[in-house]
Amino acid sequence: MNLNFDTYNYKYSSNRNVVYSNRGMVATGNPMASQAGLEVLKQGGNAFSIIYYNDKLYGLNSSGVSPELLTAEKIKNLGYNKIPFEGLIPITVPGQVKAWSEMSNKFGNVDFEKLLKPAIDYAENGYIIQR
Known part of the structure; x- marks a missing residue:
């Protein structure tokens, strides 16, 4: 390269x-x-986040997922036709620790x-x- x-x-x-x-x-x-x-x-x-291993580049999006009980129907019933930018509705479950665990399992040696x-x-x- x-x-x-x-x-x-x-x-x-x-x-x-x-x-x-x-x-x-x-x-x-x-x-x-x-x-x-x-x-x-x-x-x-x-280290984590971006890993170059065996001639391949790996990355992991660990931004999180929506809470399990939050559905599109519930959001619409609250009067929204899209997810708002502020408030409790757009909060995601943190995924960083899971990302560290996944990267460690796949590439780690400690x-x-x-x-x-x-x-x-x-x-x-x-x-x-x-x-």
């Missing part, structure tokens, strides 16, 4: 640095989350409990709140 990419003449307007790695990389919106991911990589684990240990530690013992 030829990306024709010139690091010194980056044509996209971005405030982020271009980075490369052949040993893994963790990028999140929070430094503590990145550190937790890095700890997993150091233990021989792997026990799922050990994999989540850094995140659990931050949740139980505190973390930095960014302003």
Whole structure:
């Protein structure tokens, strides 16, 4: 695959640095989350979301599903002819943990409990709140 990419003449307007790695990389919106991911990589684990494995690219949409008891008929009976953008009706069941579990089962090489240990530690013992 030829990306024709010139690091010194980056044509996209971005405030982020271009980075490369052949040993893994963790990028999140929070430094503590990145550190937790890095700890997993150091233990021989792997990361989630987008995985390149055996010459194929894998991703998983884990945005969640509608609550089981919410039907199109119920929405119409409430006076809507489409799902509203605000309120309780458009809320979905979070699917992120299930996505992590699925990715771990298919591609992982670290026990799922050990994999989540850094995140659990931050949740139980505190973390930095960014302003």
